[in-house]
Amino acid sequence: MFVVPDPGRLRLRTGLRAVAGVGLAVLITALSGLPLPAVIVAGLAALLALFTVADPTVRRQAVTTALLPAVGLPVLALATWLHGAPLLRDAVFIAVVFCGVYARRWGPRGNALGIFGFMMFFATQFLHALPAQLPHLAAAVGTGLAGSSTVRLGMWCIERRTPPPTGPAPLTARGLARPTTRQAFQAAFACALALAVGRVVSDDRWYWAVGTAWWIFVNTASRGETLVRGFRRVVGTLAGIAVGLLVAVPLDGAPVPTAALVAACVFGIFYTAAPSYSWMMFFVTVMAGLLYGLLGVLHPGLLGLRLEQTLVGALAAGLAVALVLPVATHGTTDAWIRRALLAVRHCAAESARRLAGEAAADPAPHVAELEVLLGRVRVSLAPLLHPLSPLRARKDRARQVLALLDVCAEQARGLAAVAADPEASHDARLTTACRRVEAALHALLPTAGSVAVAADRVPEQHPGAEPALAHLRDLEGALSSLAAPLRGKTHGIFAEA
Structure with missing residues (x-):
């Protein structure tokens, strides 16, 4: 885990910045004379702001952070006021779950606000907060966000130097097929089931089951992804x-x-979040145990109960994705692979235009898009590539597809680099090679429109075209090799053969 590549040491710097932001928030709150529960809420608010606010620009991050109290404080107040009315509290909690997931349709800002609202309700259950504590808790949210913002937006503004890559637009659909709507119903069902069973297991610590079910649905898009995430959460919790x-x-x-x-746990959460969900949950679980120790309620039985509630939440999430508006893994994977191949197509076309002399043509944005989309393909294929997956034939096809897509990305990067070289020149062989790439792509994506490639008045041969020709030949070969594993025995890429 700790030898996973960290380009630009971004994960290292993000982890160190998180420690600084959370530490400053906790220090400010403690020096303000607020009690220990308020200090914990301040640290949680700071951690959530640093972890969930993921807008692409610093200005938008500042706006989203400023909006967090507008969502979090009303939820915090409602949760404390309903402390003495369990049935109504539970119903409101499920409503918060539904709204929090539904808000993801508004992109990174909606996701951050939805998570923050849920966690404010969760925090009141964790602390067994009463209405009399509300002023202290509300003040702690303010100091926590102020401390984290001071570090993130002022003292240590990583994004100004290394802008984060823009994530791919979500897969589009309407009505109940829209991912955010579907997941809102799934998460509400899962959390309601987790709450009911969790209350049977423990009338005091049932909220861990709800929290498990909630977080399993974050950043998942299919049944397989959700099940794998639930398994990894249980593994990380057990180790923690x-x-x-x-x-x-x-x-x-x-x-x-x-x-x-x-x-150290805060650093571990941020450093491992991207490459390993299990490691992240390990650090979350250890940190939760340490906080229970600070509150004076920690004992071995409590940690055992934490595992039981995690299992309840994971099983509830699994049942939800199987029974409520289920989406098979192969359907989601097909869509992401299709978008990745379209990015390859546009990259090749823009490179060809650039080599033909169009100064305005730029393949670089399509290369960047392809990298992000390949990351999403890997996430979608994770269930098939999991060591415990019994579908060996589909696992082999998934590995083959990933390897060939990586080759496509490598050749697209090389082609774009050649096109950006002012010494590179276009000739008739490049036009022919681009057309062969287009034909290979059309065989994989027959319903997609063709992309025009300039072909008029070009020299027959030019030495500067050789590197581009090599990339185009390898790209054509990878695309041709993709035909067999993508089609399989059905029209779906990873449908059952």
Whole structure:
């Protein structure tokens, strides 16, 4: 895990910045004289702001962060006021779940606001907060966001130097087929089931089951993705509980070592979030145990109960994606692969135009889009590539498709680099090669329109065209090889053969 490539050391810097932001938020809140529960809420608010606010520009990040209290404080107040009315509280909690997931249709800002609202309701259950504590908790949200914003938007503004890549637009659909609408119903069902069963397991700590079900649905788009994420959450939680028994329980809330370990967990959460959900959950679980130690309620039985509630939440999420508006993995994968191939097509066409002398043609944006889309394809294929997947034939096809798509991306990058070279020249062989690439793409995407390639008045041969020809030949070969694994024995790429 800790040897996974970290280009530009972005994950390292993001993790260190998170420690600084959360640490400053906690310090400000503690120095303000607020009680320990408020300090924990401040740290949580800071962590959520740093973790969930993912707008592409610093200005939009600032706006989203400023909007967090507008969602979080009303939810926080409602949760505390309903503390003495369990049935109504539970109903409102499920409504918050539905609205929080539905808000994802408005992109990164909606996602951040939805998560923040859910976690404010969750935090009141974690702390068993009462209405009398509301002023302190509300003040803590403010100090927590102020501390994290001071670091993120001022002292350590990573995005000004290394802008994050823009994520791919979500797959489009309408009505109940829209991903956010479908997931809102699935998450509401899963959380309601987790709440009901979790209450049977423990009338005091049922919220862990709800939290598990909620977070499993974040950044998933199909049944397979959700099931794999649930499995990874259980694995990470189990490992975190084991370490909690060895570390958090003996510490018993000792302030200085607990604070140091919580800071290490915050770093671990941010450093491992992108490459490994299991590792991230390991650090979340260890941190939760340490916080329970600070609150004076930690004991081995509590950590065991945490595992039970995690299993309940994971099973509830699995049932939800199987029974409520299910979306098969292959359908989602087909769509993402199709978009990746379209990006290859546009990259080749723009490169050809650039080589033909069109100064305005630029394949670079399509190369960047292709990289992001390939990341989404990998996520979608994760269920088929999982070691426990019993579908060996489909697993082999998935590996083959990923390997060939990586070759396509490599050749597209090389072709774009050649096209950007002012010494590169176009000739008739390049036009012919581009047409062969177009034909290979049309065989994979017969319903997509063709992309015109300039072909008038070009020299027969030019030495500067050789590198581009090599990239186009390899790209054509990879695309031709994709035909067999993509088609299989059905029209769906990864439908059952």
